Amino acid sequence: MSTPAPHPLDTVFAALADPTRRAILTMLLEDDMAVTDVAEPFAMSLAAISKHLAVLAEAGLITQEKRGRVKWCKLEPDALRAASVWMQGFGQFDPVDLDAFERFLETELGDGGVS
Amino acid sequence: MSTPAPHPLDTVFAALADPTRRAILTMLLEDDMAVTDVAEPFAMSLAAISKHLAVLAEAGLITQEKRGRVKWCKLEPDALRAASVWMQGFGQFDPVDLDAFERFLETELGDGGVS
DNA sequence: GCCATATTCAACCGAACGGTTGACGATCCA
């Protein structure tokens, strides 16, 4: 307990700043996944993915539950609510339609996302 | 043109991950400000604030216009739209009421925000 | 008991971050 505990928004936004982690969140949008399965599409070591998942868990964006020898990762969308509320103060965005979201997912995945 | 240009969301979220920069954005919500005036409430050097402003400008969250010898900083709320759209895909948040925003501004300012 | 599988730990590396200080180029004004 030496470090003075950063603001929750710090860790949430920092977690979202990495494209690998955003890709992971997108994958978890489909379904819960084991760590190994999360790592499979990425061109980096399992340990690296494990660290990314730890960052996401630290930020509260996912939870991890160990069942047997596999650790399941589950998206925790409520953690985004605080960040979303903060951002929407700047300009009163329209409620978002899912078509726009689909388009952003495509640009995200088709551009340095999962390799 | 050596570095391969990161995804726009990378720079936006990274910019938002720092409490000083979020505090600056909150200040600019009130009005356009000169660099020196932005720096005034913070317990750090002018050069440091200048760097923070450069990061915000790089992310498109603000624009800077030099008029005479003072450089004016202006909030650019549209840059948050992409990030907001991305986030809202995770869980279909209700359109946010401003009361909630006020509450978050208070926790932000009253806790390691502006000194 | 043994081996394979799932995941993390520990040490290390280079690059980026957040801050400092001091010097510098512009610009206003008297």
Next chain:
DNA sequence: TGGATCGTCAACCGTTCGGTTGAATATGGC
């Protein structure tokens, strides 16, 4: 012209970040 103000640049410093590798720690199946 000269001095004060505004802001950035350049070099430096310590810490964090994103990745690697190799060893260690469960757990499950035969």
